[in-house]
Structures are given as structure tokens and as C-alpha cells.
Amino acid sequence: MEIKTKAIRLFVFLLLFLKLGGLPPALYSAPILQKESLQLDTTPIEFDKSIIESYKTDDNYNYFKTIVEPSAWDKFKNWLNLQWNKFLNWLLSGIEEGNLWNYVALILKILVIIGIGVLIIWLFSKYYSSRQKTSAQHQNLVNLSEEEQLLRQKDLLSLVEEAEQNENYRLASRYLFLNTLKHLREKKIIDYQFQKTNSDYKSEITQDIIKTDFNYLSRLYEFVWYGDFELNVSDFKKIKSRSENLIINLKNLKADG
Structure with missing residues (x-):
């Protein structure tokens, strides 16, 4: 111890x-620090300004970039591009595997796409032709309604003379033909209806002498009015003479009756 x-x-x-x-x-x-170690070098350091400017213009050192909101058009293009990529992925899915059934599926997909395209084109053409037909029918009704109003006038010859004086022989031939139809209706040679054609009236005329002149006048009227042919004064004189001849024959038929 x-x-x-x-x-x-x-x-x-x-x-x-x-x-x-x-x-x-x-x-x-504790160790005593030397006085020299506590002294700091206050001499400023000089930098190359050209190097600083190069850094300023380099986007890699721009940490304050402004985010630009994409426009509506850019958003639409991005969406469209996304949908297109989805479509391609769906269409070509499984092709890289080299399986026969994948190729068969690809062919079926293409056939379906073509079928849908053809159907759309057919529906569009059907709709367009229907619109054209409706528009044409509407236009014809407008013209025929005007024709009906002209036929109700008491004196179509005054319109013929007025158009003839203005050297509008195409319009004068129209009034002349309507005047012919008016006389045929008044004599009950034809049953005038605005939806009928000149061929219908031809089949209703049973008198050969009347039918010959009417065939001539209706054919020239269709060429001139619907075919948009111009008439000179000599051609119009022939049509006018033939129309006057038909009306004279109508009066002779009444006298004979």
C-alpha cells in the first residue's frame, strides 16, 4: 500500500x-504567429477586359435567360407534331420485330386509311354536287319565274322592238320566243308550265306546220340564249320572220276550225 x-x-x-x-x-x-503572416497584399489585380467581354457575350455564362412563352401557332405545331409521331408509332408498331403478322397488320392499317380517305372524298363530292344541283335548280326557278311574268304581259312585241332598237338582238330573240310560247298557250296548242322543257312542248304540238317552225325557233333560241351566242341583225331578221310565220299559221288554224 x-x-x-x-x-x-x-x-x-x-x-x-x-x-x-x-x-x-x-x-x-500555442505557437506565436509571425507578424509577416498577418500582413495582406492590397495591390489590385488587373483583368483583361477583352476576356471579360467575351464571357459576357457567351450564352453559356448567361444565368439570367428570359423564358419566352410559346405562341399559339408554336403550340399548335408542337401538338400537330406530337400527334403525327403518335400516328407513326401506331402505324409502324411491331415492324422492327420482323414478324409476318405485323406486316399484315401494317397493310390492313394502310388499306383502312385509304378507305377512309376515299369515303371522305366521295362524301365531299356528293355534298358539293348536291349543292351545285340545288343552286342550279334555284337559279332555274328564278329564271322561269321571270319568264312566267314576261308571258303574262299583254304585248311582248314592244319589248322585242325596244331590244331591237338597242341592237341587243340576243335579248330580242328571247322576247320573240316567249311571245311564240304565249301564242301557243293562248291557242291551247301547248300546256305551258314553267318546269317543262322545249322538248316537252314539241311533243305536245301535233300540227306539222306549227311543229316545224317551233323546232327551228326553239333550237336557235337555245343556241343563242343558253349557248351565249351573239346575233347579228341579219340572223335576227330570219328568226323574227320565222316567228311571225308561226303566228300567222296559228291564226289560220283557228280560222279553219
């Missing part, structure tokens, strides 16, 4: 000796 007490005292003595002076100060005290 006494030996342990001596050992402890010896250990404490050694510690005091080391702390108070037994070792150099550098071993148990």
Missing part, C-alpha cells in the same frame, strides 16, 4: 515538473 502511495506522488511530481518548466514552451503553449 505504501508503494502505491509513493508511485502516485512520483507521478504527480513529474506532471508538475513538465508543466512548470521541465519542457520548452513550444511543446505546451
Whole structure:
């Protein structure tokens, strides 16, 4: 027990000796910084301005880029491009595998697409032709309604003379033919209706002498009015003479009756 007490005292003595002076100060005290290490170099550093400008113009160093909102047209193009890519993926799906059934499916898809395209074109042409037909029928009704109004006039010859004086022989021939139809209706040679054609009237005329003149006048009228042919004064005189001859024959038929 006494030996342990001596050992402890010896250990404490050694510690005091080391702390108070037994070792150099550098071993148990903090190092003293040299005065030179605390001095800072305040000389400004010069930078090459051309290098700085090159960095300013480089987009890779532009960290304040403005995000531009895409326009409606850009959004539509992006959407269209997305849909097209989806369509191609659907159409060509499985082709890379080289399976025979995938090629058969591709052919069927193409046939379906072609069929839909043909159907759309057929429907469009059907609709367009129907619209054209309706428009043409409407136009014919308008013209025939005007024709009916002209036939109700008491004296169409005054319109013939007026158009003839203005050298509008095409219009004069129209009034002349309507005057012929008027006389035929009044004599009950034909049953005039605005939806009938000149061929219908030809089949209703049973008198050969009347039918001959009417065939001539109706044919020239169709050429001139619907065919948009121009008439000179000599040709119009022939048509007028033939129309007057038909009306004279109509009067003779009445006298004979």
C-alpha cells in the first residue's frame, strides 16, 4: 500500500515538473504567429477586359435567360407534331420485330386509311354536287319565274322592238320566243308550265306546220340564249320572220276550225 502511495506522488511530481518548466514552451503553449503572416497584399489585380467581354457575350455564362412563352401557332405545331409521331408509332408498331403478322397488320392499317380517305372524298363530292344541283335548280326557278311574268304581259312585241332598237338582238330573240310560247298557250296548242322543257312542248304540238317552225325557233333560241351566242341583225331578221310565220299559221288554224 505504501508503494502505491509513493508511485502516485512520483507521478504527480513529474506532471508538475513538465508543466512548470521541465519542457520548452513550444511543446505546451500555442505557437506565436509571425507578424509577416498577418500582413495582406492590397495591390489590385488587373483583368483583361477583352476576356471579360467575351464571357459576357457567351450564352453559356448567361444565368439570367428570359423564358419566352410559346405562341399559339408554336403550340399548335408542337401538338400537330406530337400527334403525327403518335400516328407513326401506331402505324409502324411491331415492324422492327420482323414478324409476318405485323406486316399484315401494317397493310390492313394502310388499306383502312385509304378507305377512309376515299369515303371522305366521295362524301365531299356528293355534298358539293348536291349543292351545285340545288343552286342550279334555284337559279332555274328564278329564271322561269321571270319568264312566267314576261308571258303574262299583254304585248311582248314592244319589248322585242325596244331590244331591237338597242341592237341587243340576243335579248330580242328571247322576247320573240316567249311571245311564240304565249301564242301557243293562248291557242291551247301547248300546256305551258314553267318546269317543262322545249322538248316537252314539241311533243305536245301535233300540227306539222306549227311543229316545224317551233323546232327551228326553239333550237336557235337555245343556241343563242343558253349557248351565249351573239346575233347579228341579219340572223335576227330570219328568226323574227320565222316567228311571225308561226303566228300567222296559228291564226289560220283557228280560222279553219
